[in-house]
Amino acid sequence: MFNIVKGTHDVILNEATKYTYVENLLERVAETYGFKEFRTPIMEYSELFLRSTGESSDIVRKEMYTFQDKGDRSITLRPEITAGTIRSMVNEKLFANQDYPIKAYYVGPNFRYERPQQGRYRQFNQFGIECVGVTSPFRDIEAIMLGYNALKLLGFKNITLQINSLGDKQTREDYQKALREYYSKYVDEMCDDCKERFNINILRILDCKVEHDIEINKNSPKIEDYYSGEARRDFEIIKDFLTDNGIPFEINSNLVRGLDYYSGVVFEYRYTSSQGKDYGALGGGGHYNNLVKEIGGPDIEGVGFAFGIERLVKLMEDDSLFNNEEETIDLYIMPIGMQNQKICFELATFLRNNGYSVDICLENKAIGPMFKKAERRNALYAILIGDDEAKNKTLNLKNLTSQEQITVKFDDLLTILDDMFGECEDEHDHHHE
């Protein structure tokens, strides 16, 4: 027995179908907003993350899967996809013609050495978008709405959208100074993590989940008192627009997020299942002013977010948001006698090439067990071929719902099937084209 690596999980069978469904829906939504797919490598040189995600973020300090390769280069399995996506835009010279914004979406695995728990894995999948080369707060709104609408299309109701603005550079410098002054009085009584945050990333203290620290945080200086005129104006535009468009949101002035590259608006989508389960944020993101330049691109801004696919699927399962229709196959082919397997096999190939989902019994079974098998596979029709049928180039086609059986010539089969499946396609949108 070999164990699966701690913090990773298999996605197989029905579960995999759910992942594909969720990913495909998100991709389709992104396409309707004009985003194009980017597939960047899972490994990047470590420097990319050291620069972009910020050396003081928890991810960089504690959670990266970093190793030396055989050429003694420091390689990191990506902990997120934003940095790699922007690196690709720089390397592929997408900024050269200044046809902004560049709109990217992506899906794929990420790696973080976190403590595994419900909704938290060491290898997990994200869907995300980046809109790069933006000047208008309406691009931030577009990104927020894309995520919100996608969640609605997946079936989520009562999503909580939390937003905050981290202002511009001056805002954060002034605010950090105020925080330092405030927390210097309390830091000795705060948790060890906060003691560390006090020195390296003071904003993250606001995120602390320890009860005593939450009390202290209640009276801390508030960022809204440090916004510049422009930061305040953009945030007002965003809030007004969301209100006018009936998108409910909460302002959480302690929302700072785990990555260091944000400025301006940041946001998170949260959801609690009907049984009260919450696996952490479904997704989050925000605006970034300096990231593109830090990665070697021009001095332009961007906005993006990412969803955690594991959390989406888990909550959709908990709240029965997946359509529970059992999977069917179109046809189950039953050779009566080994000598007829070859002709049945050829027929299966022919039908598959014409778009039908087909299973075939190649195990030399009696008729009874073959029907049992067809039933377990949820086959809609059975095809039976014995010696007489093989000789006459006919077959028996049985409707497994009505139990009606007809004899059909090989040459007529496709027309008959296309007719029958064409009819039920009108009723339940059959997948056969």
Ligand code: HAM
């Ligand atoms: P993030 O908040 O670190 O942002 O991750 C986004 C989402 O990924 C989270 O809300 C969560 O659903 C999921 N996630 C994160 N860590 C785990 C984990 N260990 N196990 C399962 N799911 C997890 C980013 O990654 C940014 N790159 C988002 C962004 C794009 N910002 C701007 N553009």
